[in-house]
Amino acid sequence: MRRRRRLGRAVRRAALYLAAAAFTVFAVFPFYWMFLTTFKQDRDLYVGGTVMTHIPWIFNLPPTLDHVTLLLRQTLYLVWVRNTVLVGLVVVAITLVLAAPAGYSLARLTGRWGERLSIGIFLTYLVPPTLLFIPFSRLIAVLGLQNSLWALVLVYPTFTVPFCTWLMAGFFRSIPRDIEEQGMIDGYSRLAVAGRVVLPLAVSGLLTIAIFAFTQVMQDFVYALTFISSVDRMTVSLGVPVALVRGDVFYWGSLMAACLFTSVPIAVVYNLVIDRFIAGLTAGAVKG
Amino acid sequence: MALPSGARALPAPAAVARRTLADRDDVLARLLLAPALVYVIALVGVPFVLAIVLSFSSATAGSLELSWVGLRNFLAILPDPQFHRALWNTLIFTLVSQALVIVLAVTAAHVLQAAFLGRRAVRFLLLLPWAAPVSLATMAWTWIFDSTFSVVNWTLRFLRLTQDWYYWFGDPTLAMIAIITVHVWRMFPFATVVTLAGLTALPHEITEAAVVDGASFWRRLLEINLPLLLPIVTVAVLFGVVFTSTDLGVVYLLTRGGPYNSTHVLASLAFQRGILGANLGQGAAVALFLLPVLVVVAAGMLRTARRAEVGT
Numbered sequence: 001m002r003r004r005r006r007l008g009r010a011v012r013r014a015a016l017y018l019a020a021a022a023f024t025v026f027a028v029f030p031f032y033w034m035f036l037t038t039f040k041q042d043r044d045l046y047v048g049g050t051v052m053t054h055i056p057w058i059f060n061l062p063p064t065l066d067h068v069t070l071l072l073r074q075t076l077y078l079v080w081v082r083n084t085v086l087v088g089l090v091v092v093a094i095t096l097v098l099a100a101p102a103g104y105s106l107a108r109l110t111g112r113w114g115e116r117l118s119i120g121i122f123l124t125y126l127v128p129p130t131l132l133f134i135p136f137s138r139l140i141a142v143l144g145l146q147n148s149l150w151a152l153v154l155v156y157p158t159f160t161v162p163f164c165t166w167l168m169a170g171f172f173r174s175i176p177r178d179i180e181e182q183g184m185i186d187g188y189s190r191l192a193v194a195g196r197v198v199l200p201l202a203v204s205g206l207l208t209i210a211i212f213a214f215t216q217v218m219q220d221f222v223y224a225l226t227f228i229s230s231v232d233r234m235t236v237s238l239g240v241p242v243a244l245v246r247g248d249v250f251y252w253g254s255l256m257a258a259c260l261f262t263s264v265p266i267a268v269v270y271n272l273v274i275d276r277f278i279a280g281l282t283a284g285a286v287k288g
Numbered sequence: 289m290a291l292p293s294g295a296r297a298l299p300a301p302a303a304v305a306r307r308t309l310a311d312r313d314d315v316l317a318r319l320l321l322a323p324a325l326v327y328v329i330a331l332v333g334v335p336f337v338l339a340i341v342l343s344f345s346s347a348t349a350g351s352l353e354l355s356w357v358g359l360r361n362f363l364a365i366l367p368d369p370q371f372h373r374a375l376w377n378t379l380i381f382t383l384v385s386q387a388l389v390i391v392l393a394v395t396a397a398h399v400l401q402a403a404f405l406g407r408r409a410v411r412f413l414l415l416l417p418w419a420a421p422v423s424l425a426t427m428a429w430t431w432i433f434d435s436t437f438s439v440v441n442w443t444l445r446f447l448r449l450t451q452d453w454y455y456w457f458g459d460p461t462l463a464m465i466a467i468i469t470v471h472v473w474r475m476f477p478f479a480t481v482v483t484l485a486g487l488t489a490l491p492h493e494i495t496e497a498a499v500v501d502g503a504s505f506w507r508r509l510l511e512i513n514l515p516l517l518l519p520i521v522t523v524a525v526l527f528g529v530v531f532t533s534t535d536l537g538v539v540y541l542l543t544r545g546g547p548y549n550s551t552h553v554l555a556s557l558a559f560q561r562g563i564l565g566a567n568l569g570q571g572a573a574v575a576l577f578l579l580p581v582l583v584v585v586a587a588g589m590l591r592t593a594r595r596a597e598v599g600t
Contacts (some may be wrong), residue, residue, distance in 0.1 A: 126582060132339065221541075
């Protein structure tokens with residue numbers, strides 16, 4: 001009897017690890033493929049899939065840095081990285097300036113209608129770029145911003161501000177009111193208390209929305225595709241899939257190198273904020 | 289209540305507290321909120337209305353004029369087989385991928401909830417697909433499904449599952465399978481982590497009571513966990529529906545709508561007609577068919593948000 005139970009437990013244990021392994025393999029496989037492709041020699045890379053004696057899953061020849069060198073020296077990858085970082089930083093700044101005060105206002109100053117309003121702002125996060133890129137292409141043309149990084153700077157906060165405002169409101173609500181009341185009893189104005197006492201306490205929140213905004217900028221493909229046509233003004237998300245292809249020839253080694261070097265760091269950073277993101281998204285569903 | 293250290297460092301306040309602008313909560317509320325609100329109205333609200341207006345106009349990318357043509361754009365697309373196909377594909381891609389996502393996510397969440405070696409590492413690795421920029425991840429899949437070098441084909445043959453050679457982007461059904469695979473791959477990690485958050489928040493007493501009462505794993509799963517998880521899984525699914533049904537990048541980069549325009553979705557068709565074909569009005573009309581989906585999702589989200597409001 002006991003032995004059978006122990007056996008059952010071992011089987012369940014094995015099934016658990018097997019399932020975990022299966023999910024991990026499915027999730028990681030494309031990244032492993034990026035890695036292999038990045039460092040494989042062309043002779044090892046471009047072997048037809050019908051050749052059963054050549055195993056594509058491993059390095060059959062020693063790895064090489066040729067594709068990486070090509071990517072860094074002969075393509076505009078680094079220019080795209082620079083463009084992305086520039087746009088990202090400006091968008092992060094705009095997001096912080098807009099979302100933090102609005103979040104505070106919604107959390108502390110507006111009362112009942114503030115809650116309604118914050119839900120309304122949250123819902124605008126669901127309006128997708130797919131619905132907006134056509135009117136935007138018109139607006140951007142009217143503003144004369146076609147093919148300019150400023151178009152992206154103008155438009156990207158549409159998907160960072162709503163959600164970040166919602167997140168910041170949540171952060172501010174989690175700070176005890178007593179702290180502000182004490183400050184105001186001591187004679188500080190509401191604004192001074194908000195700026196000097198509450199804001200420093202919300203630094204982790206500000207950091208979260210900064211990271212979130214930056215990763216969202218990295219995710220965009222639609223707007224960049226719609227507005228940007230010059231290769232040297234592209235972001236990484238657009239340039240790598242659209243402009244690393246010369247004619248019909250794909251430089252898969254360099255292309256996958258670019259995907260690998262961009263995806264992995266951003267995924268690591270994103271992992272820092274995912275829990276906050278989910279807490280914000282599911283507020284209500286968890287409690288209920 | 290003691291003040292935090294940051295507050296003590298403040299300079300001494302003026303002896304007489306002044307009632308200034310900085311003290312009036314009602315004024316401050318509006319002032320602090322205004323910039324964000326103005327931005328959202330100007331750059332989400334206005335374009336949103338413009339999207340609807342454009343669909344009733346003959347706007348083109350070249351000129352800035354805007355003339356009202358009534359329902360002409362809609363009359364042009366409604367009998368268009370390409371449009372039918374796009375509408376159908378959007379529906380199929382969204383439904384099939386989200387159904388698979390739910391099954392995978394609930395399973396993976398139960399796996400991740402159990403304590404095992406390397407759990408945190410697995411969770412991190414699972415999140416990679418969701419965190420990586422979608423266009424770059426899609427390029428990796430384009431290469432994986434390559435017509436000459438596809439590792440998928442090699443592996444299927446190696447495992448003796450088939451001897452055929454599949455041209456993933458040359459056949460409508462295979463191309464649809466490829467697109468759905470990428471959507472599932474991208475969305476299930478996110479849904480897993482959301483479900484996991486819900487699973488962790490379930491009250492332990494209920495599960496324990498069920499165990500004491502001798503309920504089997506499946507009974508606990510089907511009659512206790514799943515009903516309790518329903519609200520949070522709903523959030524994950526609603527979110528997944530928005531992301532999948534409105535996605536342009538995956539289809540655009542994998543197949544460009546091909547072969548023979550068989551894999552277009554509303555988003556990619558709107559892009560093709562509106563931006564590449566410079567017929568903004570028709571593009572806007574196509575994209576507008578995504579609106580019902582969004583209304584449903586917004587209503588669903590609103591319900592869970594209401595619960596949050598009641599909860600606090």
